[in-house]
Amino acid sequence: MHEESKQTIESPLNQWWLAKNGEAEGPLSYQEISDGLKSKRISSADYAYSSGGKEWKPLSAWSELESGPEESGLQSPPTPPVDSYPIEPLLTNPRLPAMANWICIYTLQISPWLWCLYTFSEIISGTALKEKAPLMGVEALAMIISMLVSLGVTLSLFIGGIRLRALSRSGPNIIILSIxxxxxxxxxxxxxxxVIIAMTDQNNFASKSVSVELIDYFVFLVALCEGAFLLTSLFWLRRNARFLPLS
Known part of the structure; x- marks a missing residue:
């Protein structure tokens, strides 16, 4: 008798599906659903579909879970309801792996703030040469070019991050090119x-205060960490971009 009851519970005719992240997870047996509810791995508020039903509804609304499993014909579930979809975060996508989401967070949130930090530090630090130094104009021009290039790269990374989060195939390509x-x-x-330092006399270098030197040191460490992350992202995207769920 016990064996017959066990076979009925595990029969392939008794099938259930759970709505997880907008996708149907299953088929599951009645026993798996029951065990999941007891262990709190499955919530009674989760949407479920039974092979004997016609629509998705919360597990708490299924009378079969109270009275026991009943055999029914095999059939595939319809599309899960909109209520079963999670609220997507602003910076990441649940369909992307962890590293891809970290790249999205960097391009959409961290990179713009880092550009502001670098620009602010350059304004505070000023030029390394004195105002009357022969190559002071060259250094100032190099600083302006550096700020414009970094701004363009930051905007490009931001666009690439938006496209990557939207699962667009152009996203990784834009990010790789930007890096x-x-x-x-x-x-x-x-x-x-x-070259400028090698061609400049030591007397033409401007002196800096201790606070400015500390800011420069901090920015240098931040830039090293950012550079390491960018190179890691570059190699990771080149190796794994084709495996991402992009369209």
Whole structure:
């Protein structure tokens, strides 16, 4: 008798589906649903569909869960109701893996604030050369170019992040191109700064206060961390972009 009861519960004719993140999860047996409710892994407010029913409704509204399982014909469930979809966060997408969501958070939230930080620090620090130094104009021009390039890269990353979050295939391509451009531009500007330093007499360098030097040191550490994340994102996207659920 016990064996017959167990077979009835686990019969493939008794099938249930749960609405999780807007998708049908299943089929599940009556016993799996019952065990999930007891362990609180499944909530009675979760939407469910039975192979013997005609619509989705919360588990608490199914009388079959109170009276026991009943056999019914096999059939696929309809589309889960809109109420079963979660509220999507502003910066991420639940369909993307963790690293892709971190890239979205960086491009949409962190990168714009970092640009403001770098711009503010450059205004506070000023030029490294004195006003009457022969190459002071070259350094000032390099600073303006650096700010404009970083602004363009920040906007490009922001657009790429929006498209990546929207599961657009152009999103990773825009982000990869932006990182490559940013890396190349920073390498060229760093090389130019080294040339300026080599061609300038030590007496033409402006002195800085301790607070300004601390700000420069902090910004340098932040830039190193950002650079490490950008390179990690670049390699990760080049390797995994084709596996993302993009269209």
């Amino acid at each position: 490559v451009v940013a890396t190349a531009a920073h390498l060229l500007l760093s090389l130019g700064v080294m």
